[in-house]
Amino acid sequence: MAAQAVLRSSARARLLSGAFCAQRGGPALWQHHQNQRAFSNGKILVEMDEATGVAVMKMKSPPVNSLNLDFLTEFSISLEKLEIDRSCRGLILTSAVSKIFSAGLDITEMSGKSNEHYAAFWRAVQEMWLKLYGSNMVTIAAINGSSPAGGCLMALCCDYRIMADNPKFAIGLNETQLGIVAPFWFKDTMINTIGNRATELSLQLGQMYPAPEALKFGLVDKLVPEDKVQSAAAAAMSQWLSVPDHARQLTKSMMRKPAIDRLVKQREADINNFVSFISKDSIQKSLQIYMDRLKQKK
Numbered sequence: 001m002a003a004q005a006v007l008r009s010s011a012r013a014r015l016l017s018g019a020f021c022a023q024r025g026g027p028a029l030w031q032h033h034q035n036q037r038a039f040s041n042g043k044i045l046v047e048m049d050e051a052t053g054v055a056v057m058k059m060k061s062p063p064v065n066s067l068n069l070d071f072l073t074e075f076s077i078s079l080e081k082l083e084i085d086r087s088c089r090g091l092i093l094t095s096a097v098s099k100i101f102s103a104g105l106d107i108t109e110m111s112g113k114s115n116e117h118y119a120a121f122w123r124a125v126q127e128m129w130l131k132l133y134g135s136n137m138v139t140i141a142a143i144n145g146s147s148p149a150g151g152c153l154m155a156l157c158c159d160y161r162i163m164a165d166n167p168k169f170a171i172g173l174n175e176t177q178l179g180i181v182a183p184f185w186f187k188d189t190m191i192n193t194i195g196n197r198a199t200e201l202s203l204q205l206g207q208m209y210p211a212p213e214a215l216k217f218g219l220v221d222k223l224v225p226e227d228k229v230q231s232a233a234a235a236a237m238s239q240w241l242s243v244p245d246h247a248r249q250l251t252k253s254m255m256r257k258p259a260i261d262r263l264v265k266q267r268e269a270d271i272n273n274f275v276s277f278i279s280k281d282s283i284q285k286s287l288q289i290y291m292d293r294l295k296q297k298k
């Protein structure tokens with residue numbers, strides 16, 4: 001895909017240079033065990049079944065898998081590593097943290113930091129989206145917990161979503177509840193999944209949907225009991241992998257390319273928009289109030 005080509009160069013350069021790995025105290029090499037390969041960069045564990053060509057990526061950044069700069073960098077590099085591995089055809093994205101898929105963007109990365117930091121953070125968020133939404137692999141989200149905002153975005157980037165059937169787990173783009181705005185490419189991703197009107201309702205209200213409502217709304221494709229999420233994802237994956245790769249990939253590209261191209265074309269402008277928006281005093285105040293409320297609810 002066009003966006004993949006643009007993105008691959010920078011991440012691959014970092015991957016091959018080992019800069020990221022050295023920073024983490026050593027290269028994230030594959031460990032082999034029978035038909036399984038695995039690597040971990042710290043916040044992400046990847047297990048690959050060589051017999052099926054399916055990798056399971058587990059987010060393991062407790063307490064809530066929030067997407068900070070380190071996490072996003074590890075995520076994009078891990079994804080790139082799988083993308084360039086021709087034996088890997090499918091990816092199941094899930095969480096190793098109990099009851100949480102991902103709490104979305106790390107709010108502390110958007111509070112009280114320099115403009116340079118905000119810009120680097122936002123570039124990393126964009127890169128995660130470009131890579132996951134534009135992946136050539138079959139991507140299935142095994143949503144085994146709550147998934148607000150950026151966590152919901154990650155799930156929406158996948159080709160298919162299976163969620164644990166527990167009304168305590170909720171998913172949605174709740175940005176307006178924090179006093180912030182989902183950017184156009186979050187909005188486009190949701191529109192491409194549930195349509196324009198449902199997206200408008202959902203985004204304006206900053207609605208979080210408990211799992212059963214998320215299914216009705218089309219935000220997820222299937223609900224299964226909590227202990228069946230991984231096996232259901234594996235079963236769905238084998239169905240998806242029965243379709244010839246080239247035809248499925250071209251179809252995926254046809255559906256997603258307009259949204260991807262839109263961000264690629266205005267990446268720098270989008271970063272500048274984010275920095276000027278997030279650094280406003282009024283927005284910083286809203287985020288502070290939201291964080292205080294989160295801590296007080298305990």
Ligand SMILES: CCCCCCCC/C=C\C/C=C/C(=O)SCCNC(=O)CCNC(=O)[C@H](O)C(C)(C)COP(=O)(O)OP(=O)(O)OC[C@H]1O[C@@H](n2cnc3c(N)ncnc32)[C@H](O)[C@@H]1OP(=O)(O)O
Pocket residue numbers: 063064066100102103104105106107108146148149150151174175178180181182183273274277294295298
């Ligand atoms: C004009 C156009 C301009 C466009 C500009 C675009 C701007 C767009 C900017 C950003 C888009 C933003 C996207 C996002 O993803 S924002 C993040 C939204 N996330 C949330 O709202 C989630 C909030 N968290 C929760 O609801 C809950 O924590 C939970 C359901 C995920 C888990 O609940 P529970 O198990 O009860 O855990 P706790 O609430 O106790 O949390 C544990 C611990 O973790 C901290 N925390 C939780 N979420 C986050 C987070 N997203 N970032 C940072 N920290 C988080 C929480 O505060 C607790 O910390 P502790 O008290 O120190 O233990």
